Amino acid sequence: MVNPTRGVLYPARLPLFHRLPATGAAADLAVWFWIPEWDIEPGRSSRQEVVAYPALNLVVEQSAVTLSGATTRASHRDLSGKGWAVGALLRPAAVGALADDAAALVDGEVRVDEPELRTAVTEAMASGEGRRERAAAAFSDWLVARVGPLGEPARQANGLVDALLGEHAASTPEEAATRLAVSVRTLQRMAHRHVGLSPAAMIRRRRLQEAAERLRADPALDLSLLAAEAGYADHAHLTRDFRRVLGITPRQYRADSAS
Structure with missing residues (x-):
């Protein structure tokens, strides 16, 4: 079930905002695709404040593709003019193909050179009714092709996040480690490698x-x-x-x- 506002501190202040669940093979690689669209009067701006999920996000805009790390504080972005973004809240299984060191991206972001992704999503967002669904589908197709087949370590890393953040989530790292049949130290290494934060x-x-x-x-x-x-x-x-x-x-x- 896609929660439409969790992590958004002031939902009533949002511009047009959608979260679409990842489906099919992409469901192993992204939790959802989030899509804000805005058209703000000249001379004004809209501040969007979030306390983000502990995960990486891959974000497409018309001018760039960026990979954002997990955060340790609430963050904000000031929107102005007219625009859109299409972001994927990544599951750990996708991170290894996109980032060498998730911990190095904590509280930061980098531009990534992925012109095929930017072109596919931009074309979808320019296509009128149904654009958000087409953009999510194009993003999904690219992500599945970019990451490729998943090995057991990637699936185990997804299990880490499910144990810590999913329904009936563990209340302690020790409980999560027991559920996954790994040591607490192994759990810590998995979290550091795929998220950049501790369990x-x-x-x-x-x-x-x-x-x-x-x-x-x-x-x-x-x-x-x-x-x-x-x-x-x-x-x-x-x-x-x-x-x-x-x-x-x-x-x-x-x-x-x-x-």
Whole structure:
């Protein structure tokens, strides 16, 4: 199930925004394709703020293709004029074919020379009704061809993310390692190689996203109850995580989301 807004801090402020699930062979390589489109009045801009999934993104725009690493803080982008982007939230199995060192990309991005991808997606986005679906299909076809057949290590790396971020996700790295029948050290190496973050950091990001989503859905929610349900030790722990990653407290975020 594609969650349309998790990770987006202020969904009401978004331009036109879609998430399309990866299907077929591409489902092993991307979680979904995200597509914002905007047309903003001259002299104005729109700030889009996210607390991103702990993963890499491959992003196509008319002028470039970029590979963005996982992040350790909330990030933003200021949109102006008219434009679009088509991004793929990558699964670990795709990362090895696109990046030599995922950890080196944390909190950064690089341009990649993939003209066939840029041309295929740009042509799809220029084609009117159904453009987003065609763009996702073109991206999928390119990704499957670029990565090629998957070996067992790539599939095991996908299992790592499923254990840490999927439904009924593990609450600790030790639990995730047990589910995957590997040592905690092996789990750490897999996360470093394919995501660039530690398993513990990935779990913290999942909890923070869930907490932010709950606050948007229920502004009256008691923060101590939220902390307990999201897996935090206490209210203070939740507040520290919010302040460290978002730069604001849960109370401030709740107030900002309602405005």
